[in-house]
Amino acid sequence: xxxxxxxxxxxxxxxxxxxxxxxxxxxxxxxxxxxxxxxxxxxxxxxxxxxxxxxxxxxxxxxxxxxxxxxxxxxxxxxxxxxxxxxxxxxxxxxxxxxxxxxxxxxxxxxxxxxxxxxxxxxxxxxxxxxxxxxxxxxxxxxxxxxxxxxxxxxxxxxxxxxxxxxxxxxxxxxxxxxxxxxxxxxxxxxxxxxxxxxxxxxxxxxxxxxxxxxxxxxxxxxxxxxxxxxxxxxxxxxxxxxx
Amino acid sequence: xxxxxxxxxxxxxxxxxxxxxxxxxxxxxxxxxxxxxxxxxxxxxxxxxxxxxxxxxxxxxxxxxxxxxxxxxxxxxxxxxxxxxxxxxxxxxxxxxxxxxxxxxxxxxxxxxxxxxxxxxxxxxxxxxxxxxxxxxxxxxxxxxxxxxxxxxxxxxxxxxxxxxxxxxxxxxxxxxxxxxxxxxxxxxxxxxxxxxxxxxxxxxxxxxxxxxxxxxxxxxxxxxxxxxxxxxxxxxxxxxxxx
Numbered sequence: 236x237x238x239x240x241x242x243x244x245x246x247x248x249x250x251x252x253x254x255x256x257x258x259x260x261x262x263x264x265x266x267x268x269x270x271x272x273x274x275x276x277x278x279x280x281x282x283x284x285x286x287x288x289x290x291x292x293x294x295x296x297x298x299x300x301x302x303x304x305x306x307x308x309x310x311x312x313x314x315x316x317x318x319x320x321x322x323x324x325x326x327x328x329x330x331x332x333x334x335x336x337x338x339x340x341x342x343x344x345x346x347x348x349x350x351x352x353x354x355x356x357x358x359x360x361x362x363x364x365x366x367x368x369x370x371x372x373x374x375x376x377x378x379x380x381x382x383x384x385x386x387x388x389x390x391x392x393x394x395x396x397x398x399x400x401x402x403x404x405x406x407x408x409x410x411x412x413x414x415x416x417x418x419x420x421x422x423x424x425x426x427x428x429x430x431x432x433x434x435x436x437x438x439x440x441x442x443x444x445x446x447x448x449x450x451x452x453x454x455x456x457x458x459x460x461x462x463x464x465x466x467x468x469x470x471x472x473x474x475x476x477x478x479x
Numbered sequence: 480x481x482x483x484x485x486x487x488x489x490x491x492x493x494x495x496x497x498x499x500x501x502x503x504x505x506x507x508x509x510x511x512x513x514x515x516x517x518x519x520x521x522x523x524x525x526x527x528x529x530x531x532x533x534x535x536x537x538x539x540x541x542x543x544x545x546x547x548x549x550x551x552x553x554x555x556x557x558x559x560x561x562x563x564x565x566x567x568x569x570x571x572x573x574x575x576x577x578x579x580x581x582x583x584x585x586x587x588x589x590x591x592x593x594x595x596x597x598x599x600x601x602x603x604x605x606x607x608x609x610x611x612x613x614x615x616x617x618x619x620x621x622x623x624x625x626x627x628x629x630x631x632x633x634x635x636x637x638x639x640x641x642x643x644x645x646x647x648x649x650x651x652x653x654x655x656x657x658x659x660x661x662x663x664x665x666x667x668x669x670x671x672x673x674x675x676x677x678x679x680x681x682x683x684x685x686x687x688x689x690x691x692x693x694x695x696x697x698x699x700x701x702x703x704x705x706x707x708x709x710x711x712x713x714x715x716x717x718x719x720x721x722x723x
Contacts, residue, residue, distance in 0.1 A: 275494060280705075281686045288665070345592070346620075352593050422534060436572070452578070454524075455569075458579045458581035
């Protein structure tokens with residue numbers, strides 16, 4: 236297997252989410268290399284509180300694609316993973332040696348989300364470093380409880396996002412980012428000035444079809460938007476999976 | 480600024496957490512390059528629901544180091560950031576254009592943690608790609624409510640972890656990882672067999688001083704352990720910061 240000898244900064248500068256894939260399957264040894272790179276992600280106390288569920292069954296893939304908002308790339312990507320926070324495994328390991336778990340539901344979610352996301356970031360970057368395209372799929376959050384049931388996830392395992400991987404069949408434009416001054420604070424939180432909010436809208440306009448980022452923010456964040464609709468589902472999923 | 484032309488896989492294979500740093504400051508243009516690389520992290524709908532608080536005030540750094548369990552490397556690292564999930568900014572942006580936020584507390588935490596962790600993974604990797612060492616600091620979770628107050632974080636901003644960055648003054652051993660078979664599932668969750676649990680204990684023994692991973696698991700996950708002690712603090716911090 237040949238690796239692209241690209242520097243991390245080149246990799247990062249060129250990356251964008253890819254939603255159209257060539258059908259070529261990923262060779263098993265390449266997939267294995269990606270997964271082993273993902274396992275090298277930092278993890279608090281090496282607890283590795285995450286699981287990846289690889290979806291190879293076309294019917295299951297189709298059902299998840301539908302739940303995620305009928306996303307064609309979830310069906311078509313050569314590989315699709317559901318990334319899960321998992322404190323079930325550590326509870327099993329403790330029980331195997333006769334110890335009782337003391338992990339509370341809130342901490343399990345917090346710690347598990349961080350570990351799982353670090354590993355997911357590494358998995359996607361490892362794929363991209365080998366010339367593959369990736370796309371995280373937040374759409375599964377529309378039906379997180381149902382996705383968890385479909386995958387027969389035990390208590391204390393919860394899906395976060397999906398991840399498509401495959402050879403890119405498109406070169407989408409790179410999306411802009413907020414001014415660094417809105418993200419970076421020194422020694423305490425600095426509220427953005429109205430001028431910085433205006434500047435944010437200006438630079439992020441290029442990420443939109445309409446030319447007005449307010450439309451995107453409204454779609455996701457406003458009253459009646461995507462995040463509000465996902466709130467009850469997520470709450471239900473957390474109770475169902477033992478995180479509440 | 481010169482970049483190490485290392486491949487992602489070499490970078491990942493050689494990485495380990497570094498807790499001893501040379502005192503050399505990180506040049507501003509290098510730090511800027513790291514932060515801009517972090518900003519390229521994937522983010523759902525480009526919402527960028529995170530903030531980095533750079534801690535340059537020695538007194539503040541000292542207080543955080545004490546809260547994090549008196550960790551010397553938090554005091555000594557040339558750079559130290561507190562990584563935060565942040566849906567406050569998007570609420571400000573919506574309000575700036577007269578829209579009301581519909582983001583619920585549970586979704587704010589879930590989405591914010593994912594976005595913030597992706598960006599943190601990129602920040603650490605960008606530093607490592609330039610020859611720096613890093614260490615994530617979960618210890619701030621011992622007093623997350625107090626860290627949030629110290630940094631004057633507004634409602635809907637919550638710290639997750641700290642991140643030390645600096646030239647390494649040690650070359651610690653690389654920690655092992657669980658057998659891939661425990662992490663990877665296909666089309667549904669597969670419970671680990673007793674043999675796989677035994678194998679997990681066997682390979683993870685090298686991550687411990689005592690030679691028995693059960694000691695580490697107990698310290699963190701068992702009744703009376705680190706995660707149990709952090710549960711009430713986290714719960715309090717979530718309420719304080721508007722995520723419950």
